[in-house]
Amino acid sequence: xxxxxxxxxxxxxxxxxxxxxxxxxxxxxxxxxxxxxxxxxxxxxxxxxxxxxxxxxxxxxxxxxxxxxxxxxxxxxxxxxxxxxxxxxxxxxxxxxxxxxxxxxxxxxxxxx
Amino acid sequence: xxxxxxxxxxxxxxxxxxxxxxxxxxxxxxxxxxxxxxxxxxxxxxxxxxxxxxxxxxxxxxxxxxxxxxxxxxxxxxxxxxxxxxxxxxxxxxxxxxxxxxxxxxxxxxxxx
Numbered sequence: 001x002x003x004x005x006x007x008x009x010x011x012x013x014x015x016x017x018x019x020x021x022x023x024x025x026x027x028x029x030x031x032x033x034x035x036x037x038x039x040x041x042x043x044x045x046x047x048x049x050x051x052x053x054x055x056x057x058x059x060x061x062x063x064x065x066x067x068x069x070x071x072x073x074x075x076x077x078x079x080x081x082x083x084x085x086x087x088x089x090x091x092x093x094x095x096x097x098x099x100x101x102x103x104x105x106x107x108x109x110x111x112x113x
Numbered sequence: 114x115x116x117x118x119x120x121x122x123x124x125x126x127x128x129x130x131x132x133x134x135x136x137x138x139x140x141x142x143x144x145x146x147x148x149x150x151x152x153x154x155x156x157x158x159x160x161x162x163x164x165x166x167x168x169x170x171x172x173x174x175x176x177x178x179x180x181x182x183x184x185x186x187x188x189x190x191x192x193x194x195x196x197x198x199x200x201x202x203x204x205x206x207x208x209x210x211x212x213x214x215x216x217x218x219x220x221x222x223x224x225x226x
Contacts, residue, residue, distance in 0.1 A: 004156075031212045041151070041200050041219040048213060055211045090156055096212030098145040099164040101204075104156035 003027050006091050006105035013081055014113055021076045021108045023091030029103070031055075031096040032074040034066060037088045037107070049074055050096055081112045115140045119203050119217035126193055126224050134188040134220045136177075136203035144205040146170075146179055146186040147214070151200040160188075160201070193224045 004025045013019055025032060033056075034046040048056035049068040063079045074091060088109050092102040120135040138144065145164040149157040161170030166181035175190045186203060203217040 033213075041221070043157075043202070043216045043219070045213060048211060050212065056213055092157075094212060094214075098143075098206045098208045099162070100145075101147050101149075101159040101162055101206075102157070102214060104149075104158070106156045 004091055004093055004103050004105040006089075006108050008108060009106065010109050010111075012111045012113065015081055015083060017081050018077070018079045019081060019110070020078070021089055021091075021110075023074045023076070023105055025072055025091075025093040025103070027093055027103060029093035029095055030071060031094050032068065032071075033092045033094070033102070034074065034076050035090045035092060037090060039087075043090075047074075047076075078110075081110075083112050086110055086112045115144070115205060115207065115215040117203050117205055117215050117217035119201075119220050121218075121220070123221040123223060126222070128195055128224055128226050129192045130224075132188070132190040132193045132197075132222070134201055134203075134222070136186045136188065136217060138184050138186065138203070138205050138215075140184075140205055140207055140215075142207040142209050144207045146177070147204040147206070148175070148177055148186070148188050149202040149204060149216075151202065151219070153199070157202060193222070195224045195226055198222055198224045 047066040052068045088107045091105040147162045148160040150160045161172040163170040163179035169178045206214045
């Protein structure tokens with residue numbers, strides 16, 4: 001019954017590794033997002049897809065590559081992980097019009113050691 | 114550009130105290146305004162919203178009124194409980210920004226028994 005589901009919930013990995021985070025929404029929303037939340041709880045948008053098309057690509061290292069196989073899925077692949085990538089990554093979805101709020105996933109806590 | 118400024122935290126209150134968390138915004142266009150709540154270890158949840166001037170959003174005893182003249186959307190609750198301890202985010206969304214929301218920096222609330 002989960003509306004936006006992310007996997008895995010926790011990810012501990014070594015520097016230099018490549019990892020992926022998966023996200024799926026069953027709300028029929030057109031737009032999906034990846035946000036990064038740092039240790040001070042600040043939220044920073046990374047990417048946004050609308051109907052499988054990339055529409056927002058903030059200043060993010062190109063080691064981060066999103067992929068949207070269909071409008072219900074948005075995955076995040078990270079190459080050559082660095083210590084500074086440690087954070088909580090949230091997937092969210094929404095209808096893109098202003099009155100519609102976001103539905104967030106429960107987050108993936110990534111720790112790079 | 115769009116921006117949201119929230120009252121800095123952390124805020125610590127005793128149970129049954131009155132809560133106000135201030136939020137002001139700047140926006141190009143006519144924004145919808147939101148409050149999200151993030152409980153420890155969880156993703157953000159939409160708490161309430163207002164989509165036009167003088168609208169009042171309310172949920173779980175929390176209220177906020179869209180004040181266009183003061184560009185504000187302050188969150189209030191008459192009597193907080195320990196279970197309200199969380200991080201609260203004010204956000205705005207406009208139609209011209211590809212569905213992207215602008216979030217404040219978050220305010221951490223701790224309620225002590």
